[in-house]
Structures are given as C-alpha cells and as structure tokens.
Amino acid sequence: MSSQPRIAIDAMGGDEGVRVMMAGVALARHRHDGLRFTLFGDETRIKAALDNHPNLRAASDVVHADTVVDGADKPSVAIRKKSSSMSMAIAAVKSGQAGAAVSAGNTGALMAMAKLALRTMPxxxxxxxxxxxxxxxxxxxxxxxxxxxxxxxxxxxxxxxxxxxxxxxxxxxxxxxxxxxxxxxxxxxxxxxxxxxxxxxxxxxxxxxxxxxxxxxxxxxxxxxxxxxxxxxxxxxxxxxxxxxxxxxxxxxxxxxxxxxxxxxxxxxxxxxxxxxxxxxxxxxxxxxxxxxGLNGVVVKSHGSADAKGIANAVHVAARLLEExxxxxxxxxxxxxxxxxxxxxxxxxxx
Amino acid sequence: MSSQPRIAIDAMGGDEGVRVMMAGVALARHRHDGLRFTLFGDETRIKAALDNHPNLRAASDVVHADTVVDGADKPSVAIRKKSSSMSMAIAAVKSGQAGAAVSAGNTGALMAMAKLALRTMPxxxxxxxxxxxxxxxxxxxxxxxxxxxxxxxxxxxxxxxxxxxxxxxxxxxxxxxxxxxxxxxxxxxxxxxxxxxxxxxxxxxxxxxxxxxxxxxxxxxxxxxxxxxxxxxxxxxxxxxxxxxxxxxxxxxxxxxxxxxxxxxxxxxxxxxxxxxxxxxxxxxxxxxxxxxGLNGVVVKSHGSADAKGIANAVHVAARLLEExxxxxxxxxxxxxxxxxxxxxxxxxxx
The missing domain is CATH 3.40.718.10 (Isopropylmalate Dehydrogenase)
Incomplete structure (x- = not known):
C-alpha cells in the first residue's frame, strides 16, 4: 500500500447515481484529511460530478470502467465482469493500490468478488x-x-x-x-x-x-x-x-x-x-x-438507496478500519x- | 370429551396471581357462552377470587392442586410434579375431560408436560x-x-x-x-x-x-x-x-x-x-x-405477566381452536x- 491511505470507490453502484455517490465521498473527505481516493466508473460522469467537489477532486484519481454490475446480476455472472467499476475497485485492494473498497452495488456480487479476489485472512x-x-x-x-x-x-x-x-x-x-x-x-x-x-x-x-x-x-x-x-x-x-x-x-x-x-x-x-x-x-x-x-483488505457495502450522508458514513467506516x-x-x-x-x-x- | 366444550385452567401460573387469572377467565367467559371451565390450583384462593365473578363461578368446577410449577423449575423437575396445577390441567386434556388447557406458567415445563402427556398427532x-x-x-x-x-x-x-x-x-x-x-x-x-x-x-x-x-x-x-x-x-x-x-x-x-x-x-x-x-x-x-x-389436544401458553385482558385473549384463543x-x-x-x-x-x- 502507498504511504497515504487510499480508498477505492465503486462510483456506479448506488441507486441514486454518480452525483450522490461523489457528494457522499466528498462529505467523508472532510472528516479524513489524509485520505486519497481512486474513483472507478464512467469517467465523464465522475469528472462532471467532481466539478461540484474540488476538495474531493484534489484527493482523487479517476479510473474509467467500461461496465457496471447490475443489481439483478447473479454473483457468477458479476465476477466475470472484470472491467466493471466494482471489480476494478476490488482489484485495487488486491494489488495493494488501495487499502479499502466501498461499493453501493449488488451485495451478493460484491461478496463473491471480494472473497475470490482478496481471500480470507490467515x-x-x-x-x-x-x-x-x-x-x-x-x-x-x-x-x-x-x-x-x-x-x-x-x-x-x-x-x-x-x-x-x-x-x-x-x-x-x-x-x-x-x-x-x-x-x-x-x-x-x-x-x-x-x-x-x-x-x-x-x-x-x-x-x-x-x-x-x-x-x-x-x-x-x-x-x-x-x-x-x-x-x-x-x-x-x-x-x-x-x-x-x-x-x-x-x-x-x-x-x-x-x-x-x-x-x-x-x-x-x-x-x-x-x-x-x-x-x-x-x-x-x-x-x-x-x-x-476477515478478508485481506477492507470492503464496505453501502445501502443501494443511501443518500450522500449515508455514503459518507460508509466511507467513514472504511477509513476508520483502514487507519486503525x-x-x-x-x-x-x-x-x-x-x-x-x-x-x-x-x-x-x-x- | 363431554358435550359442552371445557377448558382446563392452570390458575396458579401467572405472575399476577390467582385473582388476575380469574378476572381474565371471567372476561373470556362473556365471549363464549357455552364454555365450561375446570380451575386447577389452590382451592381457597380460587374460590375467594370467584366471589367477584359469579358468572364464571356458575360455569366452573374447582379442583384443588397441592403444588405449583415454579418459574425456575427445569422441565425435567416440573414433569415430576404430578399434583401441580399445570400438570393436572394437562392431565384433564389427556383424559378427555377438557378439550384445551391454558397456563401462564413456565413455558419449558408446559411444553415438556404437554408433549409427554398428549403426544403428537398422527x-x-x-x-x-x-x-x-x-x-x-x-x-x-x-x-x-x-x-x-x-x-x-x-x-x-x-x-x-x-x-x-x-x-x-x-x-x-x-x-x-x-x-x-x-x-x-x-x-x-x-x-x-x-x-x-x-x-x-x-x-x-x-x-x-x-x-x-x-x-x-x-x-x-x-x-x-x-x-x-x-x-x-x-x-x-x-x-x-x-x-x-x-x-x-x-x-x-x-x-x-x-x-x-x-x-x-x-x-x-x-x-x-x-x-x-x-x-x-x-x-x-x-x-x-x-x-x-400438533398435539392431541389444544394447549395455550399465556405470557406470565399478562393482565386480565391478556389472559382473556389466551382463553379466547383456546376456545376458538377448540370450538373449530x-x-x-x-x-x-x-x-x-x-x-x-x-x-x-x-x-x-x-x-
């Protein structure tokens, strides 16, 4: 992991869309000054949403993801979507680029991906x-x-x-x-x-x-x-x-x-x-x-319908567990x- | 079973005492005109409580029981108390004198007794x-x-x-x-x-x-x-x-x-x-x-802390299941x- 704690965000998972997701992460950013973020998803939409949050933009890298895991995708289908924002966020934790991942997407898919990629701890x-x-x-x-x-x-x-x-x-x-x-x-x-x-x-x-x-x-x-x-x-x-x-x-x-x-x-x-x-x-x-x-890395699931405050809470949970x-x-x-x-x-x- | 439906009442089980138990049964009696009751427990206290409820007294037989199942009694101990009000109420269902029993006593004991005495239905x-x-x-x-x-x-x-x-x-x-x-x-x-x-x-x-x-x-x-x-x-x-x-x-x-x-x-x-x-x-x-x-007979458990209205509800449940x-x-x-x-x-x- 790099010296500064970093959280990978699946920007596409929430029911409320990218803007609410970014608003939530920006809120969390205020509580965790030293944090950095990698935002995975539709680059154009993420960058447009970041225009409202210069503070978050300054602390973030944006990585484009081609696809999205759907709420209806079975875990077996979802794990094959390697270029999905969810998959890429988990992969960032696996490679050590990020210490934690946050997603508001399909719970079963997230669990299956996290288990497969990160494996359980000794x-x-x-x-x-x-x-x-x-x-x-x-x-x-x-x-x-x-x-x-x-x-x-x-x-x-x-x-x-x-x-x-x-x-x-x-x-x-x-x-x-x-x-x-x-x-x-x-x-x-x-x-x-x-x-x-x-x-x-x-x-x-x-x-x-x-x-x-x-x-x-x-x-x-x-x-x-x-x-x-x-x-x-x-x-x-x-x-x-x-x-x-x-x-x-x-x-x-x-x-x-x-x-x-x-x-x-x-x-x-x-x-x-x-x-x-x-x-x-x-x-x-x-x-x-x-x-x-119990995994080799922190993975936090936000409620699909969470608002900005809810997402900020989920990011805060990830940040605390990572920092500690x-x-x-x-x-x-x-x-x-x-x-x-x-x-x-x-x-x-x-x- | 006799021609008139009859419910056996463990008069001693409730936390609130015999008076509240009798007040509850008397309340239920108003909703079920044809019902008869056999009241098991301390004869003196039951009869004293019935003084306030002539309507119930007219529909009831009182049978003295020497002992009481305690809230702390393990089921294995309770089932050996054959002369307890709970045991006698269940026995009345077993013998066919009553079609249903109601108790506000120890749940584990009541379940063990009911299973042992009444057996499961075919x-x-x-x-x-x-x-x-x-x-x-x-x-x-x-x-x-x-x-x-x-x-x-x-x-x-x-x-x-x-x-x-x-x-x-x-x-x-x-x-x-x-x-x-x-x-x-x-x-x-x-x-x-x-x-x-x-x-x-x-x-x-x-x-x-x-x-x-x-x-x-x-x-x-x-x-x-x-x-x-x-x-x-x-x-x-x-x-x-x-x-x-x-x-x-x-x-x-x-x-x-x-x-x-x-x-x-x-x-x-x-x-x-x-x-x-x-x-x-x-x-x-x-x-x-x-x-x-699922037993050969209806057994209803009232909350230990039920008030008269609550007990009336429990008796009503027993009466409905028996009548139907x-x-x-x-x-x-x-x-x-x-x-x-x-x-x-x-x-x-x-x-």
Missing amino acids: GIDRPALAALLPTLGDNDVVMLDLGANTECDARNLVQFAVMGAAYARIAFDLERPRVRLLNIGTEDLKGTDEIRDAAAILRAAHALPMSFDGFIEGDKISRGDTDVIVCDGFSGNVALKTIEGTARFVTDVLRKAFTSSIRSKIGFLISKPAMHLLKHHLDPNNHNGAVFL DITRRIAADMAAVQALTASSKLEQPVK | GIDRPALAALLPTLGDNDVVMLDLGANTECDARNLVQFAVMGAAYARIAFDLERPRVRLLNIGTEDLKGTDEIRDAAAILRAAHALPMSFDGFIEGDKISRGDTDVIVCDGFSGNVALKTIEGTARFVTDVLRKAFTSSIRSKIGFLISKPAMHLLKHHLDPNNHNGAVFL DITRRIAADMAAVQALTASSKLEQPVK
Whole structure:
C-alpha cells in the first residue's frame, strides 16, 4: 500500500447515481484529511460530478470502467465482469493500490468478488458481514454475521467474535468490548450445539481483548449493554431485517395515529422535534456501511438507496478500519486464539 | 370429551396471581357462552377470587392442586410434579375431560408436560409454538415455530405450514391462507437445504387449503400481506423477540424525545390519543396466547405477566381452536399431504 491511505470507490453502484455517490465521498473527505481516493466508473460522469467537489477532486484519481454490475446480476455472472467499476475497485485492494473498497452495488456480487479476489485472512475460515446497529446505550452495537454465511459452526462463530471485537475496539474506542452470542435463551443449555460449543471456547479465552458475557436474546439487541453480538448469517439477517421492518411498522402506526384526528395533527406539529429525533435514530443512513470482515483488505457495502450522508458514513467506516488497521488486529487476535486453543476443539473443525 | 366444550385452567401460573387469572377467565367467559371451565390450583384462593365473578363461578368446577410449577423449575423437575396445577390441567386434556388447557406458567415445563402427556398427532413429528403477531394489514399473522424446535428439517417445516394454515383459517376466517417460509432472500436458491426442500414440497401441494407464496424476509413480517409465516424455532424466536425489543426501543426513543423539550411535552399531551393507539397496537396483552400445535389436544401458553385482558385473549384463543376443532382439521390436512406426497421425499425424513 502507498504511504497515504487510499480508498477505492465503486462510483456506479448506488441507486441514486454518480452525483450522490461523489457528494457522499466528498462529505467523508472532510472528516479524513489524509485520505486519497481512486474513483472507478464512467469517467465523464465522475469528472462532471467532481466539478461540484474540488476538495474531493484534489484527493482523487479517476479510473474509467467500461461496465457496471447490475443489481439483478447473479454473483457468477458479476465476477466475470472484470472491467466493471466494482471489480476494478476490488482489484485495487488486491494489488495493494488501495487499502479499502466501498461499493453501493449488488451485495451478493460484491461478496463473491471480494472473497475470490482478496481471500480470507490467515486463521479465518469465512468472512462475515458486520454492521453497527442503533441502541439505547452510549454506543451502537456491532452485529455479525448478517447474511454472508447461512450456516455456521462453532469455529466460525468464535472467529466472528474475534473480528467483531476488533471492530468494536476501533468503532467505540473500547479496550475490552462486551461480546455475546445471539441465542433463544440465556441459560447454558439453550440453543444449538454450535452455539454452546462456541460459548465454551469464548468463555475459556481470557487472554483475548474482549469480555465474553454469554448469550443474548433478540429483545435485548437494542438495549445498549453489549458491544458485539455474534450469530450465524441466517438468524443475523432475520434479526437485522426484523428490526428494520418493526421500526417501519411502529412509525407507520404512529403516522396513521397522528393523522387520525385534528387534535393529533396539532400535537404532531408541536412535537416535530421529537419525531425528528426518532427519524434520526432510525434513519438507516446514520448506520450505513456494512463491512466484510476477515478478508485481506477492507470492503464496505453501502445501502443501494443511501443518500450522500449515508455514503459518507460508509466511507467513514472504511477509513476508520483502514487507519486503525483492523486486518492486522484480527490477525494478532486469531494468533492468540490459536495459541490458547492449540489442543482444544477449535483446532479441529467442530461438528 | 363431554358435550359442552371445557377448558382446563392452570390458575396458579401467572405472575399476577390467582385473582388476575380469574378476572381474565371471567372476561373470556362473556365471549363464549357455552364454555365450561375446570380451575386447577389452590382451592381457597380460587374460590375467594370467584366471589367477584359469579358468572364464571356458575360455569366452573374447582379442583384443588397441592403444588405449583415454579418459574425456575427445569422441565425435567416440573414433569415430576404430578399434583401441580399445570400438570393436572394437562392431565384433564389427556383424559378427555377438557378439550384445551391454558397456563401462564413456565413455558419449558408446559411444553415438556404437554408433549409427554398428549403426544403428537398422527402425521406430526413435532409440535410447534404458534402465535398471532400484529400487522399493518386487515388481520394478524400466524407465526410458527417460535421456539419449540431449535433445528427443523423440511418435513417439520411442511407440517408447521399445515398447522399454521389450519390456525389461520380459524383465526381469520379464511379459506386459503397465504403461507410463506421465513428466509434471508426471496430468490429460489436462498437459504438452507431444509427451507428449499420444504418450499419444493409446498409448491407442489396444490390440494392443501392454503396458497403457498414462497419466501418472506424479516422486514416484511408486519406488512400484512401474508397470513402464516413458517420457520424453525431458532429464527422464529429471534424474530419474535427482536420485534418486541425493537418496538420497545422505538417507544423509548420517542418517550425520551417527547420529554426533551417543553414544546414536545405539550405536543405529547395533545397527541395522547395517537400514543394510545400505538400502545394498543404494541400491547402484548392484545396478542397474548401462544398455542402448541400438533398435539392431541389444544394447549395455550399465556405470557406470565399478562393482565386480565391478556389472559382473556389466551382463553379466547383456546376456545376458538377448540370450538373449530383444529386438531381434526390438521389431521385431515396431514392426510392430504401424505396422500399427495406418498412417493415423494416427504415420506422419508429429509436430512
């Protein structure tokens, strides 16, 4: 990697187009002075968009990409589009030109490309998709895996815990993040064999820079007393989407309620700051940027529909993980896990 | 079973005590004129509570039970308490004295007792826990399994679909409920082998009284365009609890917002009817009563903390399922499934 940290941007992936993408990157640029960018995509459109953002233009190289990965492309099709903006952004991380890549394109395609090009880090069997979710506490919570791995064994879950804790240490500036495994009860005998085995390993791993606090149930995800929640990709995806759906459900009920009578309408107008705060808490743009952890390089997925602020958040996530060298931290922690458990069941793939 | 439908009530299970339990049953009694009850528990306390409810007293027999299943009792301990109010209520269903049992006690104990005493119906391998969840649509949605089975194969999921559809036909008065499998995407190749195999079987089962509509993701659970959502007990429990937690999160954020400024406080007072409607939508008492489906008899679990209205709801659920003979309906549908798939993989346990 060059001396200055550099992020590769897939300029074409977002639903809102190149201009919004560039506006988002320009916003992020203000928070990260030393960052440089390589912008992949339609050169003409990128350069036109940069006219509004001289600050970003000064920190960027533009590289033309002939094609685009479509939202409907199957991963198997997408990975063959070598001259797509997404593919080229990932390739820049692979070659070491950039330390991180950000894309708002097709998630399955991005995951497949990133895995194929960057490979998993030593000690990590499978990458995981992690994101920050809002809580009532002082900081967000890191949750992973959110859908990269439908089924996971104990070994995968332990690795996710290590990766999530490394993320939480950077994102929340904590020394020993509190880590829990998602389960359907908090008693030791609850859940699957995989979850119980992972808990046994994590309970014994005192030397790791985390505090393993046992199990957590779905109703406590947003409570703010846990920094990292670890789960398989199926239940993580169900939980993530259920949070989104329920938040929308509650606000829809409220909206209906507020428009059901004149009295409520007046109340609503007067309470607008309150609704604004709620919107702020629930706005996915404020939590935009899911990270593929466990690869040789940082890859961040922005929501396709993110606005400039959302994209800036995704770039910020990539910048922080790059600046704080999350890959090296995870490698060091995995070495510690392996030393600790050299003779334990973590060494053999747990059934 | 005697000619008049009868429900066995575990009078001791609720956190709020015998009085609240009796108040709830009395409320339900008003909606179901022909119902009779057998009330199991501390005879003195039950009879004292009945003094306030002559209407219920007239329709009830009281049977003294010496002991109580404790919230902390492990299922293995609880099932040995043969003279507990919970055990005796289940035994009344087993002997045919009652057609259904309702308890607000220890869920694990109730499930273990019900399975042991009542056994699964012919054609059903495992019972499932089902509940009604609120939606933005015209009716609630039946969701199952909510935690009785941590891991499920395709055969289990198909059986849950049949049982859930039978419940939805009764609860929503529908001929062909719309059924979906919970998954992490809607494309055919998403999810686990078990889910895809179950989908293949359900897609082929045209003769069943349901319309199988494919997959549903977590963010659509509350949308109201599906009548039955089928899943394994792990992801169902995660989804159910995540809904609870998120609803609480959103209302907590709102409460904070509404008390953060005088302007908001005034707005809140004026908007009280709106908040009331929200509370009504989210109040677990309005959706109280989870059913163990697939047993030879109806068993309904009330939330431990349910108030009288919540208990009345749970009793109402039991009464409806008993009056509409859900057990017979499920048996008929399972026979249809077995005839349809006599030569298919549903016959052999799917891996």
